[in-house]
Amino acid sequence: MSDPLDEPAGVSQYLTTPITRREGGRCSMRVVGRCRMVPRARFLAALGFALATVASPSSAWADERQRQVLVMYSTRRDAQIVVVGDRELPRILEGGLQQGVDYYSEFIDATRFAHSDYRAANRDFLRLKYTQHTFDLIIAMDDLATELAVESRRDLFRETPIVFFSDHPSPRPPNSTGLIAELNLGATLALATTLQPDTQHVFVVNGSEDRYLEVARRQFRTFEPRLSITYLTRLPTNELEARLAALPAHSIVYYLIVGRDGANENYNPLDYLDRIAAVSAAPIYCWVDSSMNHGIVGGSLKSQVAEIRAVGQLAVRVLRGERPDSIPVSTADFNVSQVDWRQLRGWGISEARVPAGTTILFREPTAWERYRIYIVGATVLVLAQAALIVGLIVQRATRQRAEAKLHASQTKLIASYDRIRDLGRRLLTAQEAERARIARELHDDIGQQMAIVTADLELLGRDGPARLDGGRLVVETLDRARLVGKSLRAVSHRLHPANLRLIGLVPALGGLQRELSSTETRIAFTHDDVPPALPQDVSLCLFRVAQEGLQNAIKHSGARDISVRLRAGGDSLVLMIDDDGTGFDVEAAPPGLGLISIAERVEQVGGTLQVRSMPGGGTHVEVSVPLRTEPSMKSVAV
Amino acid sequence: MTPDLPRVLLVDDNQEILDRAAAILSRDCTIVGAVKDGPAAIDATVTLRPDLVVLDLSMPGMNGFEVAGRLRAIGCAAPIVFLSVHGDADFVQAATAAGAIGYVVKSRLATDLVTAVTEAHAGRPYVSRMA
Numbered sequence: 001m002s003d004p005l006d007e008p009a010g011v012s013q014y015l016t017t018p019i020t021r022r023e024g025g026r027c028s029m030r031v032v033g034r035c036r037m038v039p040r041a042r043f044l045a046a047l048g049f050a051l052a053t054v055a056s057p058s059s060a061w062a063d064e065r066q067r068q069v070l071v072m073y074s075t076r077r078d079a080q081i082v083v084v085g086d087r088e089l090p091r092i093l094e095g096g097l098q099q100g101v102d103y104y105s106e107f108i109d110a111t112r113f114a115h116s117d118y119r120a121a122n123r124d125f126l127r128l129k130y131t132q133h134t135f136d137l138i139i140a141m142d143d144l145a146t147e148l149a150v151e152s153r154r155d156l157f158r159e160t161p162i163v164f165f166s167d168h169p170s171p172r173p174p175n176s177t178g179l180i181a182e183l184n185l186g187a188t189l190a191l192a193t194t195l196q197p198d199t200q201h202v203f204v205v206n207g208s209e210d211r212y213l214e215v216a217r218r219q220f221r222t223f224e225p226r227l228s229i230t231y232l233t234r235l236p237t238n239e240l241e242a243r244l245a246a247l248p249a250h251s252i253v254y255y256l257i258v259g260r261d262g263a264n265e266n267y268n269p270l271d272y273l274d275r276i277a278a279v280s281a282a283p284i285y286c287w288v289d290s291s292m293n294h295g296i297v298g299g300s301l302k303s304q305v306a307e308i309r310a311v312g313q314l315a316v317r318v319l320r321g322e323r324p325d326s327i328p329v330s331t332a333d334f335n336v337s338q339v340d341w342r343q344l345r346g347w348g349i350s351e352a353r354v355p356a357g358t359t360i361l362f363r364e365p366t367a368w369e370r371y372r373i374y375i376v377g378a379t380v381l382v383l384a385q386a387a388l389i390v391g392l393i394v395q396r397a398t399r400q401r402a403e404a405k406l407h408a409s410q411t412k413l414i415a416s417y418d419r420i421r422d423l424g425r426r427l428l429t430a431q432e433a434e435r436a437r438i439a440r441e442l443h444d445d446i447g448q449q450m451a452i453v454t455a456d457l458e459l460l461g462r463d464g465p466a467r468l469d470g471g472r473l474v475v476e477t478l479d480r481a482r483l484v485g486k487s488l489r490a491v492s493h494r495l496h497p498a499n500l501r502l503i504g505l506v507p508a509l510g511g512l513q514r515e516l517s518s519t520e521t522r523i524a525f526t527h528d529d530v531p532p533a534l535p536q537d538v539s540l541c542l543f544r545v546a547q548e549g550l551q552n553a554i555k556h557s558g559a560r561d562i563s564v565r566l567r568a569g570g571d572s573l574v575l576m577i578d579d580d581g582t583g584f585d586v587e588a589a590p591p592g593l594g595l596i597s598i599a600e601r602v603e604q605v606g607g608t609l610q611v612r613s614m615p616g617g618g619t620h621v622e623v624s625v626p627l628r629t630e631p632s633m634k635s636v637a638v
Numbered sequence: 639m640t641p642d643l644p645r646v647l648l649v650d651d652n653q654e655i656l657d658r659a660a661a662i663l664s665r666d667c668t669i670v671g672a673v674k675d676g677p678a679a680i681d682a683t684v685t686l687r688p689d690l691v692v693l694d695l696s697m698p699g700m701n702g703f704e705v706a707g708r709l710r711a712i713g714c715a716a717p718i719v720f721l722s723v724h725g726d727a728d729f730v731q732a733a734t735a736a737g738a739i740g741y742v743v744k745s746r747l748a749t750d751l752v753t754a755v756t757e758a759h760a761g762r763p764y765v766s767r768m769a
Contacts, residue, residue, distance in 0.1 A: 485745050489723060502696065502724075502732070503703070
């Protein structure tokens with residue numbers, strides 16, 4: 001069978017005890033002695049058989065007697081198939097029978113015991129060893145074991161059923177059943193050429209064993225001449241290593257088995273595989289799964305576990321009482337496609353070429369797979385931290401902006417407060433100055449005149465018009481009284497123009513023009529399409545603008561020519577005052593009280609104020625107010 | 639009073655002016671009423687149907703121009719003589735536009751009012767000499 005690879009470098013041989021091996025000669029002596037015991041054993045066996053045949057299979061199954069099972073392997077005892085078999089079979093058998101099994105195993109190490117007497121020696125050994133045993137079943141793994149079991153039936157396992165395994169079609173012995181899984185060495189080559197399509201050379205490594213070599217030669221023929229196939233067999237190990245180290249490009253190595261090399265040195269085939277894998281210049285493929293993890297890329301590999309389990313299931317059926325001859329010999333395929341991920345990487349073979357259904361073993365997790373949780377965690381942490389930092393920066397910037405804004409608005413507020421305070425102070429001053437002027441006028445002019453009128457009237461009252469110059473005094477007093485009246489009207493007019501209220505804006509502006517015109521300053525007043533009826537606030541606003549503008553032009557800019565234009569257009573009424581005076585820098589000069597009060601008045605009637613001026617360039621004041629006529633004023637139309 | 643004297647309605651918010659004007663006109667006119675604001679003037683005109691209205695220009699509420707406008711609007715055709723402290727030509731012009739035939743400055747009340755009313759009654763304009 002197929003486990004040659006598994007054979008270790010000869011810890012022990014086929015025997016279960018070293019004593020037997022050392023005392024081979026005395027063994028044969030004992031054989032005679034034991035032989036006397038044989039009739040009794042035969043009797044017991046015959047009795048057991050008779051009982052088994054008389055009783056139904058179920059009754060045989062029902063009895064609690066411990067079953068004795070002998071497994072015979074066609075390999076050395078440390079082969080991998082033995083390791084797998086001795087581990088799996090007792091479990092399978094005991095599990096299937098649900099009771100303990102008395103389990104034995106024997107080994108035929110034909111590779112190391114190549115001489116012709118080995119077979120007979122084995123037979124004798126078994127006969128001597130098991131003469132007092134009656135086995136319920138012999139499991140024979142591969143041809144050598146099957147042959148030995150059959151041969152031993154003559155004097156030892158006469159009635160014992162056999163369950164056999166073979167890797168090629170073989171005849172079925174009496175009272176047996178079996179399982180045949182044919183060797184398929186070519187499948188590995190097919191996989192190898194799929195993984196490495198540019199393969200041109202195949203170097204088949206084999207030791208002294210012939211059985212796999214023959215199968216290989218037969219099965220590999222179909223790959224020729226596409227592939228040139230070279231068989232490196234029976235070479236001394238150092239020579240083989242030298243050959244493998246110097247393989248041409250586009251080569252692969254197919255490892256069949258080396259248990260003994262061309263120099264007749266024995267090796268554990270898996271150790272040998274490790275050794276050549278270390279030196280090979282080309283990827284190595286194999287055919288059995290025990291070779292995985294020994295430096296091969298992979299292959300279509302026979303699964304030893306699957307093989308052992310199938311044999312075990314068959315054994316359970318027989319032990320349960322089924323007649324072996326009634327169970328047909330079945331065939332099976334235990335090959336599985338496997339590749340070693342590390343070798344793919346090592347030889348630069350693309351994983352994409354691995355056919356579907358192939359198991360990839362020994363895949364090393366990538367850094368991502370291995371540290372995914374840490375990477376994700378760290379990334380999340382870093383991102384969160386970054387977000388936090390960005391958030392803090394944004395927050396700081398926002399705060400700084402808000403602070404700057406606050407500071408600016410505070411500054412503005414302070415400036416505005418200062419301006420208002422200054423304005424208030426100036427307003428108070430101006431109001432006080434105006435009051436003082438009116439008081440002075442009332443006292444100095446009107447008051448004095450009234451005092452004289454009063455005094456003259458007293459004089460007239462005492463002396464009468466009969467007095468010498470009585471007639472003149474009456475005339476003078478009358479004139480003085482009229483003058484007082486005129487002065488009073490002038491004061492009243494300055495306080496509030498009565499004509500504006502009574503006869504309208506245009507006549508009032510005309511009055512202003514006449515009032516302020518002089519030889520130094522010419523004032524021109526034009527008006528165009530002005531509606532006769534205007535709201536009081538609009539009239540007063542425009543009148544005050546004109547009054548302030550004219551006074552500024554006369555007093556501050558020394559203008560010689562001033563034009564006042566009032567024009568209605570569309571929905572607005574526009575007043576423009578232009579002078580040819582000295583002008584001023586609008587941006588630099590702080591607005592005077594007059595301008596401030598004008599702006600205030602204009603704003604109150606929803607209008608706009610523009611002042612354009614430059615030093616030496618005169619001044620242009622323009623006020624535009626929305627035009628809305630007041631129906632109640634129509635009656636005032638003049 | 640003789641029937642051919644013009645029947646005059648006096649309108650002024652100042653009682654003293656009303657008294658003075660009544661005294662000045664008493665010899666040449668029949669004073670049918672003396673009222674102190676615009677609405678009363680309009681009512682009195684409707685009920686008393688004066689031949690002539692002597693109307694103060696500056697009054698609280700309705701001013702003289704407004705009263706004149708209303709009188710004309712309700713069909714009153716009586717001549718109107720304005721009284722005013724203002725001696726500007728603008729005022730005179732405005733008064734004329736409002737339908738007045740006479741304009742008397744109050745400082746010349748004693749000398750000008752009788753002439754202005756007599757002229758107005760005869761259909762002729764009269765304006766006080768401006769100071």
